[in-house]
Amino acid sequence: MAKFEISPNFQISRRKFLTAASLGASGIMLSGCDAFDSQLSIGSGLRGFLENANGLTYRAQRLLAGRDALAPEFTEADIRQPQRPNGVTAPDDDTYKGLLANNFADWRLEVSGLVEKPLSLSREQLQNMPSRTQITRHDCVEGWSCIAKWTGTPLSLVLDQAVVKPQARYVMFHCLDTIDRSLSGDIKYYGTIDLIDARHPQTILAYGLNGKPLPVENGAPLRVRVERQLGYKMPKYLYKIELVDSFANVGGGRGGYWEDNGYDWYGGI
Amino acid sequence: MESVARSQSATGPDAPVSSDSTLIYRQSRWTRLTHWIWAISLFFMLLSGLQIFNARPQLYIGKQSGFGYNNTIFEIGAVNTDAGPRGYTEIFGHRFDTTGVLGWSGPPGNETARGFPSWATIPSYYDLGTARVIHFFFAWILTTTLLVWLVASLVNGHIRRDLAPRLDDLRRLPRDIVDHAKLKFHHTREYNTLQKMAYGGVLFVLLPLMIITGLAMSPSMNSVLPFLNELLGGRQTARTIHFTVMLLLVGFFIIHILMILAAGPINELRSIITGWYRTDPPAHDDKTTERSA
Numbered sequence: 001m002a003k004f005e006i007s008p009n010f011q012i013s014r015r016k017f018l019t020a021a022s023l024g025a026s027g028i029m030l031s032g033c034d035a036f037d038s039q040l041s042i043g044s045g046l047r048g049f050l051e052n053a054n055g056l057t058y059r060a061q062r063l064l065a066g067r068d069a070l071a072p073e074f075t076e077a078d079i080r081q082p083q084r085p086n087g088v089t090a091p092d093d094d095t096y097k098g099l100l101a102n103n104f105a106d107w108r109l110e111v112s113g114l115v116e117k118p119l120s121l122s123r124e125q126l127q128n129m130p131s132r133t134q135i136t137r138h139d140c141v142e143g144w145s146c147i148a149k150w151t152g153t154p155l156s157l158v159l160d161q162a163v164v165k166p167q168a169r170y171v172m173f174h175c176l177d178t179i180d181r182s183l184s185g186d187i188k189y190y191g192t193i194d195l196i197d198a199r200h201p202q203t204i205l206a207y208g209l210n211g212k213p214l215p216v217e218n219g220a221p222l223r224v225r226v227e228r229q230l231g232y233k234m235p236k237y238l239y240k241i242e243l244v245d246s247f248a249n250v251g252g253g254r255g256g257y258w259e260d261n262g263y264d265w266y267g268g269i
Numbered sequence: 270m271e272s273v274a275r276s277q278s279a280t281g282p283d284a285p286v287s288s289d290s291t292l293i294y295r296q297s298r299w300t301r302l303t304h305w306i307w308a309i310s311l312f313f314m315l316l317s318g319l320q321i322f323n324a325r326p327q328l329y330i331g332k333q334s335g336f337g338y339n340n341t342i343f344e345i346g347a348v349n350t351d352a353g354p355r356g357y358t359e360i361f362g363h364r365f366d367t368t369g370v371l372g373w374s375g376p377p378g379n380e381t382a383r384g385f386p387s388w389a390t391i392p393s394y395y396d397l398g399t400a401r402v403i404h405f406f407f408a409w410i411l412t413t414t415l416l417v418w419l420v421a422s423l424v425n426g427h428i429r430r431d432l433a434p435r436l437d438d439l440r441r442l443p444r445d446i447v448d449h450a451k452l453k454f455h456h457t458r459e460y461n462t463l464q465k466m467a468y469g470g471v472l473f474v475l476l477p478l479m480i481i482t483g484l485a486m487s488p489s490m491n492s493v494l495p496f497l498n499e500l501l502g503g504r505q506t507a508r509t510i511h512f513t514v515m516l517l518l519v520g521f522f523i524i525h526i527l528m529i530l531a532a533g534p535i536n537e538l539r540s541i542i543t544g545w546y547r548t549d550p551p552a553h554d555d556k557t558t559e560r561s562a
Contacts, residue, residue, distance in 0.1 A: 034387075034392070034393035034394075036391055036392065037392045037393055037394065040392055040396075040399050040402075040403075047399070047402065050402050050403060050406040051402055051406075052406075053402075053405050053406035053408075053409050054402065054405060056409060057405060057409075061487070061489040061490065061493070064490070064493045065489055065490075065492045065493045069492035069493055070492055071488060071491055071492050072491055072492075072495045072498065074332070078332060078333075080333070080335075080337060080338055081333075081335070081336050081337025081338060082336075082337060084334075084336050137332065137333060137488075137504065139486075139488050139504065140325075141324070141397065141401075142324040142325040142397065143321070143322070143324055143325035143327075143508060144325050144327075144329075144333075144334035144505075145332065145333040145334055145504050145505055146333050146334065146336065147332060147333050227488065227492075228488050228489045228491075228492050229488055229489065230488060258398070261398060262396060262397075262398030262399050262402075263397075263398040263401070264398070264401065264402065264405075267488075268487060268488060268489030268490075269405060269487045269488075269489065269490075
C-alpha cells in the first residue's frame with residue numbers, strides 16, 4: 001500500500017472533517033429518527049432506490065432456488081395447534097355471505113384473462129381434479145409461524161386446463177373479502193404471483209385444512225398456498241384467477257393489496 | 270502493508286505529552302472504508318429491525334410460534350391496570366414494568382401500545398413494509414461489505430497480522446483484563462487480546478450468524494438451504510438468535526464507544542478515518558513501533 005505524507009494542512013482538514021462529522025451525526029441522533037420519515041413514502045425517490053434491493057433479492061433467490069426447489073415439509077407430529085388466521089376472518093360482504101349461506105353450492109372459480117379456454121369451475125369439479133396434500137409452515141410477514149396440513153388442487157393443473165397464452169406473465173387472484181374501505185369504495189383483497197411460483201409443485205388452491213374442509217376464518221371455500229413466500233402472498237376467499245401481462249393498472253399498481261400499502265411484491269424473504 | 274513510523278511532536282488534547290511518541294499507519298483504507306459502511310448499515314438495520322420486531326414483539330423457541338401451547342420466551346406488551354395502561358417486558362416468565370420505554374410509550378398524554386418506542390425505530394410511525402425495505406437494502410450492503418473486507422483483509426494480511434490469535438495472546442489475557450479494568454491503555458501497532466477477541470467475535474461470529482439467521486427466516490431460502498433451520502433449531506429459534514445477536518452487537522457498540530472515549534477519542538478516531546495512529550513512546554522492551562509485516 002502506498003505511503004502518503006501528511007502535511008500539517010491536511011491534518012487540520014481531517015480534524016475539521018472529524019468535528020463536522022460528529023456534529024452531523026449527533027444532529028441526526030438529536031432530531032430523532034423521524035428525520036427519515038418524510039423520505040420514505042411510496043413513490044419517493046429514496047424509497048424507490050431502496051426498493052431496488054428487493055429486485056436483487058428476487059433475482060438472487062430465483063437463481064438459487066430455481067423453479068422447483070421445495071419448501072420444507074413437516075410431519076403430523078408438528079401440527080400442534082389450529083392454523084392461526086390473519087387479515088379478514090369473517091367477510092361481511094353480501095356476495096360472500098350469500099354463498100356461505102348455501103354452503104358454497106353456487107360458488108364458482110373463474111379463470112379468465114390471457115387464456116385460450118376461460119373456465120368456470122364448481123367446487124366439486126375442482127375437488128375431482130388430482131390433489132396434493134402437504135404439511136408446511138406458514139410464515140407471516142409479522143414474524144410468527146404456524147405448521148398445518150393443506151389439501152388442494154395444484155394451480156398448474158388449472159392453468160394447463162385453461163391453456164395460458166404466451167404473453168401472460170402473472171397470475172392475479174381476486175377475492176371476495178373487503179380488506180379496506182376507501183373514499184372511492186370497498187377494496188377487495190387481491191394479489192399477484194409470477195408464473196414460476198404459480199407452476200411450483202407446492203402451489204395449490206387449498207380447500208382442505210388439517211384433514212377437514214377449509215374453515216371460513218382461513219379462507220373458505222378456496223385459498224392459495226404459495227409455500228416459498230410469506231402469508232400475505234396467499235389470498236383467501238378466492239373466486240377469480242386472471243392471467244395478465246402486467247398489474248400496472250390494478251389498484252395502486254404494485255401487484256397486490258399489501259403491496260399497494262408498502263409491502264414488497266416478492267414475498268420470498 | 271508496511272507500517273510507516275515517523276516522529277512527530279505531540280499535539281492535540283489527548284496526545285501523550287512526550288516528544289518521542291510516533292504516528293504510525295495502522296488501519297488500511299479497506300479497514301477504514303468497511304468500518305464506516307458497517308457503522309451506517311448497522312445503524313439503519315438496528316432501527317428498522319426494531320420496527321419489524323414491533324409487528325410481533327414476541328420471541329419463541331422451535332419451528333413455529335405457540336398459540337395453542339406456550340413456547341414464548343420473550344414478550345413486550347401492554348396491559349390495562351387500575352392505574353391506567355402499563356407497558357411490560359417478560360423474559361422467561363419474569364415480568365418487568367417497562368412503561369414509558371417498552372410496551373407503552375409516546376409523548377405524555379399521547380402514549381400508545383408499542384413494542385419499542387417511536388424514537389428507536391425507522392420509520393418512527395408504525396410501518397412494517399417500509400422497515401423491511403430499509404432492512405433488506407442494508408442487509409445487502411452489510412453482507413457485500415463483509416465479503417469485500419474478508420477478501421481485502423486476507424490479501425493485505427490484516428486478518429493474519431492483527432486479528433488471528435496467537436499463543437502469546439492467551440498468556441497476556443489476564444494482564445490485559447487487569448489493564449482494561451484499571452483503564453490503563455497501551456497504544457501500540459498491535460491489537461491487544463481483548464481487542465482481538467471483540468473484533469474477531471463480531472466479524473467472524475456475530476455478523477455471519479446474523480446473516481445466516483436472517484437467511485433462515487426467508488421462506489424462499491428455506492427451499493434452497495432446508496438444513497439451515499434444522500441446524501438452528503427451527504425458524505422461530507433462528508428469529509430468536511437473530512434478535513439475541515442484535516443485543517450482543519449493541520453491547521459491543523456501547524463498549525466500543527466507551528473504550529474509544531477512555532483510550533483517547535481523537536487518536537482513535539484519527540486512525541479509523543486517516544489510518545494514522547499515535548503510539549506510546551517506545552518503552553524498555555516495546556518493539557511494536559518497529560514492527561513491519
